[in-house]
Every structure is written in C-alpha cells, then in structure tokens.
Amino acid sequence: MVYTVKSPALLIIGIIMVAWGWLNAAGQVDGMQSYLQKSAYGDHMKVKEKFDAESRVATEIAAAEGKPAPDMKMPKSKFDSAKATQTKMSYYFGGAFVLIGLLTLLWKPSEGHLDYYISVVPGIAYILLIAFIVRWGLDPVFANWGKAAEPTLGWNFAKILNLNYVVLGIVIGMIIVNVFKIPAWAANGVRTARFFLKSGVILLGTLYSAAELAQLGGLSIVMIGVFVLGSVGLVLFMGKRMGTPNSMTAVLSAGMGVCGVSATVAASPVVQAKAEEIAYTIGTILIFGVGCMFIFPTIGHLLGMGPVQFGAWAGTGILNSAQVAGAALAFDPHGIETLKVAEIFNITRVLFLPIIVLWLAAWYVKHEVGAEKINLGQVLVAKFPVFVLGFIAMFALSSIGTFAPAGHYAGKYFSSAEVKEDKLLKAKEVRALEGEIAKMRTPEETKALQDLIANKKLMTREQSQTLRSVAKIEGLDPLAKGALDKAHKAAQHDSKTIKAYRNWIAWLFAFGLIGLGMQITGKALKQAGGAPLIIGGVVGTLKAVGSLIVVLLFVKEFI
C-alpha cells in the first residue's frame, strides 16, 4: 500500500510558515505582536526608554567633547526574543516543509519505509500550523480578553475556565474533526499525536525533585497524601463497581486525585485512554472546579476560616491549579497569605504525580490483561508502559541535580552563592533587622536572622524558610519585613535549562493535544455515558467535604 497522498497542502503550509517568519523579522506585524505579547511589549518599551535616555546623554557628552556620536545598539527586550523565537521556528519548520512538499509533488512514491514516513509529514505540518496559531495567537488573545473583562466580571474568565493552549488545542482539534473533517493528506500525521504526548510526559519528570517534596510542610504532605491516594483509590473502586472502561476509570482517577488537567494528560498514555475519555475527564474536572471556585470562598467566609485554613482547604479540595489560585484570591483578594498556603498544598499534590502514574500503570496492566489469572510480574514486563520509566528516570535525574541544582521545583531553586552584589542588603535594611532580633521566637530564628545580618544575604535554604515565617510576625517593622522579602527573592533563581524544558513540554503537549482533539467525535463522547460524571461528582464532593473537616479539626495558625 502507498501512503503518501499527492497534495500541494504541505508546500502551502511551508510557504505560510516562512512568510510568517519573514513578516516577523521585517517588523511588518509588530502592531499585532504588541497586542498579542502585551507584557513582553511592556518590557520592550521600558528597555527602549532606558536606551533612548542613555543614547541621548552619550550623544550630548560626545558633542560637548567634539567627538562623533557613539554607535550604540539597543539591548534585546523580551519582545525581541519572543519575535526572534517565532521567526526561527517559522523558518526552520517552514523551510523543511517547503522542501518535502516539493519532493512529494515531484516524486512518484512506491510502497516502502520512505513512503510511510514521508506520508506522516503533511499531518505533522498541519497540526504544527494549528499549534502555532493556538500558542502564538489564541492563547494570548484569550489571556488579554480575560484580563480586560476582569474589572467588569470580577474574575478572569480565561484563567478560571482554563482557556489556555491546553484546552484550546483540544477544542480546536474537536472542531476540526467534527465540523470540517481531517483532510486525507493529513490523516497519517495525526496518528503521531500520542508519540509526542508521551515524549512530553517523559520530559515532565525534569520539573520535579524529591528534595522539594521533603522540604514541604509535614501536614501538607500527610493531608494531601491521604486525599490524593484516597481519591484515586475511590475512583478506581467506583469505576469497577459501575462498569466503566478501565482506561476511563484510570484517567479519571488521576484527574480527580492529583492535579486536574495536567495529571489527566500525563496519565492518559499510561492507561491507553481514548481521546474522548481524556476530553470527558477534563470536562468533568473543569466543570466541578469552576463550581468549587465559587462555592469554596462563600463557605470559607460563612465558617469564619483564617487564611491558612482556607488555603489548606482550597489546595486540597479543588482539582485544578488555576482554580485553586482563583478561589484563594476570591477569598482573600487583598493579601497573598491564602494564595501562598494554597500553593504549598497545590505543589505537594503535583509532586504526587510520579507515584500515581506508577500505581495506575500497574493497576491498568493487572485489570486490563486479567493478571489475577497469570503471573503479574510477567504481565508487567510484557505490558508495562516503558515511557513511564523514562518519566521516573527524568524525575530521579532531576532530583540528583542533573538539570538544575537538586531541590529545585519547576526550575526555581535556592542559591546563596549566586546572589548578585547589588541584591545584598543595604546598611539601612541591616539596621532595621538588628532592631527586630528581640522579637525572634526560637533560637533557630535568632540564628537565621543573625546570619542574614552578618552576610547581608541568606546562607541556607532552611534559614530562608525559617525567616519566611518570621516575616509573618505581626508588628514587624515594615523596613525589616521588606528586607526579609528582598533577601528571599535575591536567593531564588530560575534555571535556564528547566525553562527550555518547559518550553519543549508546552510545544509537545500543544501538538499532542491538538492531534488528540482530532480523534474526538461527538458520537464517541455520547458513548462514554453518564457514569464518569457521577463518579467524578461523588469523589470530588467527598474530597471537598472530607478535606474541610480535616482542616477545621487540625489546621490552626501555622502549617
């Protein structure tokens, strides 16, 4: 069988990409880009303003000395870098697609490996073009609309409804397959979606580290552990009782237990979930999460909960990261205390992902193959999804500090040695801190503050955490509090390597999810039935009520 379909589509996609690259490089679309990349453009204007001022001064000095005006170059802003990235990607991919597009038009394909692999390229180009539109166009447009509507609505609908490239990618894919149908020349390439999704999941392991998990508060680990594992276990139990397919049950359990959309995506290839099962799970999580986001703050206020209590409850009971942040901010719009606590619980939950992925892989293999009748070990060896081991290997490498200093979380890490000279505490700030030594409550706090005063920067991660709680002491001098915040920020760094991985993961997920969306038909969604929605609703409600009771009983002032 010959797979390659003769069509000018690949050539046209390639030309569109190259044209976009050229328009970007030539500055022809700067007006549109300044809207799409609003914050990067804001940075660009600041850099330009500073450069213009420096250039003016240098020219005046040169003129006064009778010398020619110096040849100065404006430093690159975030806006320039974003545009350069788009240009580079458009040229590389567009160029390759133009060449292969010409080849397929001129070449007479015959059955074989070359024909098979060439036939995949137009579909890849098709999805990639949509991914470009989603990531560079729709995602920022919705982010801008969400922000613009915030004063009127009182909440950012794009953030809360998760209208980012993940959800938009699936939706666009679904629209294409249900309204326009996938063109024949692209059909083979769409089947690469799961491969790219698996690659993204493996890379996801680089973002976590075991040390970060150990650093988090004991209560948050115990509480989240109980609720995450409990929710997963309950969904698996109910799914079996209600007779839902194993892949549907497993992917729903990851979504309900761990962290919503990302966990669903990460677990889907592990349990060979169908595209419509992923869409169904994400839909259930988002609908439930949006409801929680509005109900939680009201209940919190009615029960007179404090910021720590509410943060712990929202971080445990709400399923999706954006909605956790939304509920915390809705509860406490003026302070960030609630948000911080909620985020600690949220991070803990995300860090349970490797454990859940392993559990689901073993559970799925056992139930799908009927391993109770045969040797589980043999079945695991034969059927275990190998890419999960890749995810675990990446997590292990990340934990020992291969990609970023050990102990980082999502690329953020503590380093005293990397604190820049201009970020050291000033004499005035040191004096303010000296005046607060008497307020320290424990010998550790006193020692941490003395070390900070002596070195003008934080020396260890433990001391950094100790002084984070010191900064919360009531009646602290504002200058001293500001100095503690400044010292904390100065010692926190971002890993460039992890940033690059995040970018790769985002592209792999965008690509994979658009392709998956293209496999979701309305008919298939109907076939999934109402059982998963019932399971999701029951488990989600139990989790929310259970975590509320635990929080009210055990969480007081500090974690």
Next chain:
Amino acid sequence: MEAPKFERGTSLSIFVSDRREDFSALIFAFAIAFGVLFLA
C-alpha cells in the same frame, strides 16, 4: 491471505506496537533533555 507489507500502526499510532512507540518517545525525550543540557 498474506497481510500487506506496509499496513502499519494502529488508528492511534504510526508505530507497529505500543512498546516501539514508548522506546521511540524515550529516545526522543532523552535526546531533547541532553541536547538542551549540553548544547544550549
């Protein structure tokens, strides 16, 4: 009847088996990870 020689993959994948897809994804992801680490 003998199966056609190049009737490959499944409706969800271009690879002949899930295991092949897993290993390919593994190689691809590690190539990205170490490529970024050493080249970037």
